[in-house]
Structure formats: structure tokens, C-alpha cells
Amino acid sequence: MSTRLEDIQSVTALRHLSEDCQRSLAEVMVRRTFAPGEMIFIEGEQAMGIWFVLTGRVRILKLSTNGRSQALCIAHPGKCFGTCPLYSSENNPASAQALDVVNLLILPEDQTTALMQENPCLVKTLLYLYSERLGQLARLSECLATWTVAHRLNDCLLNYAVSDSPYPVVNLTHEKLAELAGTVREVASRHLEKLAEHGVVELHSGYLFLLQPNALQFQGFEVKHGGSK
């Protein structure tokens, strides 16, 4: 029990809730661990509840009927994902996959409504997280429709970079970056190699350093790909 309360307090979004509310959450939330690459849930299945990331990263993605995938976002520790079925059972609108070993807390679907009715502060927390995601999705829609591939890839590099010494690092493979930017691996690799040639990034297997993050904010490093998708 005490471990679980600590788990809940370690999630940024839940940290400011009252201790009573955190205790109610600790009673019903379940801790789950997934291996890298493992699917946490699949689009179209009945939603199991709301998930919170304790450690590791989770990729939220859409799959097309012929196997292409488009990442919607990567959920980092402290963030939540999964749908919120309030009044009727909903199916998952997207799939979720573990990128690393991930530890998650799930608020089971059948407990959600009662818990939210008792704890308005929890609803407020979810509203905060959902509003934030709505803004991200609006931006992603615009980005997919109106930006060039190079612009989208540069944007992904800036969004997914984490501070590291001596340079910010992006811990994603070319394939994952391509999915986030809505393109294919070959195009992403070509663009990244071009950036490396100009000394903007330094490529390594599975990760890359941003040597000149500021250069990515200009559209100067565009590579002609002959098509925007």
C-alpha cells in the first residue's frame, strides 16, 4: 500500500491531489510492467481504463489496414494515455506500445466514474491532461497536412530531444522518427544523413545528438524528397 501511494505521488499529474484522493487511487490502481516492443493495448479493443506512465516511454500510434503506422505521440513518465469511457464502453481510438521496459499504473475502467464523482480534483487533472493532448493533436493535424517532410522531421527532433551532456539526445530509431513525422524510414534516414553532413546532428545506432538544435528551427535544411508524404 505504501509503495503504491509513493507510485502515485511519483506521477507529476497526480502529485498535487489531496492525500485522501491519492489513497483512493492507490486502492484501485494496478501496477503493470511491459517489455520493450510489447503492445499494451490495440486500437478497436474495448478500453481498459486510463494509464499513467511511471517509468519508460510508451508510443501511441494509429495503424492503417495495410500495416503502415503513424505515431500520435510518445508518453513519457508522468503522462497519461488511454481513453476515458465515462458513460458507455468505448473502444481504444489508437494503439499503445512499450518503447522501453515500462512501468505503468492503470485506473480500471469500471472504477473510473465512481472515483471521479467522489474526487472532482481528479476530473480536473484529467481535463488538464486531455486539454494538453487536444492542443498537441491539433498541431499534429496541421503539421501532417501543411508541413514538408523535412519540417516535420526537424520538429520531431526538437520535440523528442532530452537534455543530455554534452548535447541534447533523441533516443529514437530512424523508423520511429519516420512514424512520428508521418513518412517512411528511407526518407527519414536520407534527411538525417543530410543533417549529419551539415554538422547539425551526430548519428548513432538507436539515438542521435543534436549538435546545433537552433539550425533545426529554420527551414534551411530541407532535403528534396519529391513528395510530401
Next chain:
Amino acid sequence: MAVPSDVLRGFCPSRSLSEESRRDVNAAAVSLNFRAGEVFFQQGDDFSPLYLVLTGHVKVFRQSGEKIQILAVMHSGGTFGAETLFAHTPCPITAQALTAGSAMMIPAEALMSLLERHPDFMMEFLELISQKLRQFTGLVHSLAFRDVPTRLAEVLLQQEWTETSSGITIPRILSQQDLAANVGTAREVIYRTLKKFEKDGLIQILPHEYVVLDAGRLVQLADKET
């Protein structure tokens, strides 16, 4: 002003509000008329009120330089605004009237106060935001996986339509430029694709409306993934 019960329903998807909450939501909602082209709020504004369309059509879009991406077109019963009220981040979208019409509006401050005072209304608002999340997730899917003819068929089918003696008609509220901004392509491509739809016997293009000649095939096309 008294708000008709069906209007309240627009703000409250599950329609299960206490009498007290219902009264306060009614009291906070303001009715207004809008003109074609009127801007309700803009991307980057600090916050926006919550609107419910009663009559007319409103487009919500994102703009980057001269490029515009329409995220949704709202008809009677659709809500927009207050998307990021709780995240304390600027409005992610602009909302502009396509036609004249009328709406109900709850100002941002009044909305915050209602949500604080009425947990049951806060649950309804969470459901509204969840619906928008599902809608935007669907849009990303469509933009990522669907080609222009499929997206155009999808966008046409999302418009408000009426059934007349000549078949299903879709009023031409969206210009070809608007359709292009909705589908994510250029106006010329929309023009060519509409002409192809007409040639293939899917639709007939009239000055003020599209007549759907083969709804089955149009629906089939809208579901296709590339």
C-alpha cells in the same frame, strides 16, 4: 434568457445534470447571432469561451503562415472552444463563421466557475473534451493514411446533407479553397477530383449544391486506406 432543453443537451452529452447545475448552466449561457466570416477566437488567444452552434456553420482551423488546415466544420448541435482552458495554454485553433447563424456561448470565466461549483457538469465537460480527442485522433489517422479522393469523399460525407426528391444533396457551404484546407491539398487538386467524381457518376455538381448520385460508392471510397 431561458435556454431550451435541447440546447442544454448540446453542452451536456450524457444529459444527467442535477436541477441546480442545470439552472446555473442555463443562467450562464448567452445567446448570440453571428455573420458570415466573423471570427469567434484566434489561435494564440489566451483562452476562448465554449460555443454551441444552433444554426449556421462554423469552421475551426489551424494556420501557419498562409497555409490553413481545417480541423472540423461545426453544424447545429456542434460545440467548439475552451479546448485548452484547463491546460492554461493558448488556444490551439481559430474559429470562424462560414455562414450567418446563431449560437449559445458560455464565457471562459463563467465556465471555469460552473466547473468548479458543479462536479456533475465538470464530468459532462470532460466527456465533451474526450469526444474532441477522439475526433482529432480520427483526423490524424485520415491525414496520415488516406489519399486525396478518399479524404474528399470523407469530408463531403461529414457535411450536413438533406434528402430531396432528386437524392441526397450537400449544400456548397465550403468553397473549393475550404475543401482543400480541409483535405490537406491544393485547390486545383480539389477541382480535378470533384470533376472526376462527377465523371465517375458519384456526384453531380450544381451551382449551390452537390447531389450524391451513388451514396454507396462514395461511402466505400471514404473508407478506403492507401
